[in-house]
Amino acid sequence: MPATPKNVPAPSRTDPALIRNFCIIAHIDHGKSTLADRMLQLTGVVEQRQMRAQYLDRMDIERERGITIKSQAVRLPWAPTEGPGAEQSKTHILNMIDTPGHVDFTYEVSRSLAACEGTVLLVDAAQGIEAQTLANLYLAMENDLKIVPVLNKIDLPAAQPEKFSEELANLIGCEPEDVLKVSAKTGMGVEALLDKVVAEVPPPVGVADAPARAMIFDSVYDSYRGVVTYVRVIDGQLNRRERIRMMSTGATHELLEIGVSSPEMTPADGIGVGEVGYIITGVKDVRQSKVGDTITSLHNGATEALGGYKDPKPMVFSGLYPLDGSEYPDLREALDKLQLNDAALVYEPETSAALGFGFRVGFLGLLHLDVIRERLEREFGLDLIATAPNVVYRVVMEDGTEHTVTNPSEFPEGKIDQVFEPVVRATLLAPSEFIGSIMELCQNRRGTLLGMDYLSEDRVEIRYTLPLAEIVFDFFDQLKSKTRGYASLDYEPTGEQSAQLVKVDILLHGDKVDAFSAVTHKDAAYAYGVRLVAKLRELIPRQAFEIPVQAAIGSRVIARETIRAIRKDVLAKCYGGDISRKRKLLEKQKEGKKRMKMVGSVEVPQEAFIAVLSSDDSGPGKAKK
Numbered sequence: 001m002p003a004t005p006k007n008v009p010a011p012s013r014t015d016p017a018l019i020r021n022f023c024i025i026a027h028i029d030h031g032k033s034t035l036a037d038r039m040l041q042l043t044g045v046v047e048q049r050q051m052r053a054q055y056l057d058r059m060d061i062e063r064e065r066g067i068t069i070k071s072q073a074v075r076l077p078w079a080p081t082e083g084p085g086a087e088q089s090k091t092h093i094l095n096m097i098d099t100p101g102h103v104d105f106t107y108e109v110s111r112s113l114a115a116c117e118g119t120v121l122l123v124d125a126a127q128g129i130e131a132q133t134l135a136n137l138y139l140a141m142e143n144d145l146k147i148v149p150v151l152n153k154i155d156l157p158a159a160q161p162e163k164f165s166e167e168l169a170n171l172i173g174c175e176p177e178d179v180l181k182v183s184a185k186t187g188m189g190v191e192a193l194l195d196k197v198v199a200e201v202p203p204p205v206g207v208a209d210a211p212a213r214a215m216i217f218d219s220v221y222d223s224y225r226g227v228v229t230y231v232r233v234i235d236g237q238l239n240r241r242e243r244i245r246m247m248s249t250g251a252t253h254e255l256l257e258i259g260v261s262s263p264e265m266t267p268a269d270g271i272g273v274g275e276v277g278y279i280i281t282g283v284k285d286v287r288q289s290k291v292g293d294t295i296t297s298l299h300n301g302a303t304e305a306l307g308g309y310k311d312p313k314p315m316v317f318s319g320l321y322p323l324d325g326s327e328y329p330d331l332r333e334a335l336d337k338l339q340l341n342d343a344a345l346v347y348e349p350e351t352s353a354a355l356g357f358g359f360r361v362g363f364l365g366l367l368h369l370d371v372i373r374e375r376l377e378r379e380f381g382l383d384l385i386a387t388a389p390n391v392v393y394r395v396v397m398e399d400g401t402e403h404t405v406t407n408p409s410e411f412p413e414g415k416i417d418q419v420f421e422p423v424v425r426a427t428l429l430a431p432s433e434f435i436g437s438i439m440e441l442c443q444n445r446r447g448t449l450l451g452m453d454y455l456s457e458d459r460v461e462i463r464y465t466l467p468l469a470e471i472v473f474d475f476f477d478q479l480k481s482k483t484r485g486y487a488s489l490d491y492e493p494t495g496e497q498s499a500q501l502v503k504v505d506i507l508l509h510g511d512k513v514d515a516f517s518a519v520t521h522k523d524a525a526y527a528y529g530v531r532l533v534a535k536l537r538e539l540i541p542r543q544a545f546e547i548p549v550q551a552a553i554g555s556r557v558i559a560r561e562t563i564r565a566i567r568k569d570v571l572a573k574c575y576g577g578d579i580s581r582k583r584k585l586l587e588k589q590k591e592g593k594k595r596m597k598m599v600g601s602v603e604v605p606q607e608a609f610i611a612v613l614s615s616d617d618s619g620p621g622k623a624k625k
Ligand SMILES: Nc1nc2c(ncn2[C@@H]2O[C@H](COP(=O)(O)OP(=O)(O)OP(=O)(O)O)[C@@H](O)[C@H]2O)c(=O)[nH]1
Pocket: 026, 027, 028, 029, 030, 031, 032, 033, 034, 035, 066, 067, 068, 100, 101, 152, 153, 154, 155, 156, 182, 183, 184, 185, 186
């Protein structure tokens, strides 16, 4: 079968010399989405009346939180008004790839970067370089991208364009005059920026008549059309109705639709070398169309994939339980639905003696966790209890057997040889007056200083190796409060380290409450135990018998409180013989009991679980302050 069926015209391919593939990288809130909006408007692809703020952030939750979760690509026609391309005044095709800015989605950022030849490095002119600016810049440099430095928000009275152009110029090795100054809000300087992208970002190079190779840089689930996969063609071309092969799995699919987004999806007969577009194959689940994978033609396809791809690896786990046990099937259905659009979301059923039936869910990081929880509650109307987030531990026993622990209550007992925990390389940026507080915080969290550099006279970049477990609780909040909001943080996983970790169990009347088990550093265990035990004593009502509340490491009790006995007689206030009133009160008491969970012989109000698990300081990481 020929690669291009006869009844379909050949793809209208753009001359690669006229293509520019670029992305915008920026720290969160530095104005990437606003700039993208302005570019859509200036290039005329979105009419004024259709324009709405942050056009490219399609998910409601993205718009509300003002963050970009999924990257998207959009095709912008632009005839340069100035610069080398201007004399010919030829319309160029700028493919802009919007990238997520948050640490949890670094892998998606790096794939988006791999689909580009250049990047606009956008920095807020009132804030200067931040941690994610740097992290993303390093990724761009690794991908050999042409970097176009830009200061945004120059309309702000607090903007310091001189100071920050110099900072930026020092960082990437250019002259301060080369740093463009724009206002994404007013549109000032944005035309010049588009001209500069045409002039400076190199056109794609690829072999037009080689077997097709296209890289997947994003996959999005659409409830009407199934999975929409965004690709960048590196070599050859992809055509409508052609059969394609995913090189990582060998799975084959038919290209039901292929096209470009401008920014609405516009079908085409095919897309050629250097171009960016979307494909639809009818797959129902993004895990069958994975970010980073290479697509080739089934017939006469390429034999070598482009670069590698990795499966997204969950870094943080949490148990999710419906408040109302009868909503368990709904929770399963909701997770199944979310997974269609999120290859990084993993989950399996688990049962907790304290919380009932639920799921152990794996996330890329804390933001990912927050977003999923919020979507479950908001879009699916579920009320959930989430256990404190934990990282993944590798436990090696003395007899050589190994356990991967994603739930602290399953941390093995017995003769443990070593425990390994994941570590990250953290980059912190802040005004230099905060060096002391930042170092103190990192030191308290078992950090190891890697190095420190001044970006300018008064701003410094500090690098630490930190256990991921120490970051997942409230590190970021602490950092912000210790630096009056001026510090920024980025981190990337760098492997694992052996550490002195122990499991702390909480016991009620001698029975373990699995939902409260935590793995902590041995020096933090005592403080964690004392805090939880005290809190539970406050929250659990007195019952007919005395209840010891204990924290223990193995069989060693490290903290203890006692809830004294009381007999709660609801009929005490009912003198006389009004039997119907008595019955009413007894009914009410029964109602109340429904919201109680039995832990061994102790009744614990559900509110107690929620209060302990939802309070910010329930994590084991906080012990040392
Ligand atoms: N004054 C002024 N405000 C701007 C400008 N550009 C963006 N903003 C504002 O800065 C805030 C953040 O802008 P966004 O475009 O959402 O930032 P972002 O970088 O896309 O954020 P993420 O998608 O979360 O990474 C918004 O309130 C914008 O209105 C500008 O040029 N001038």
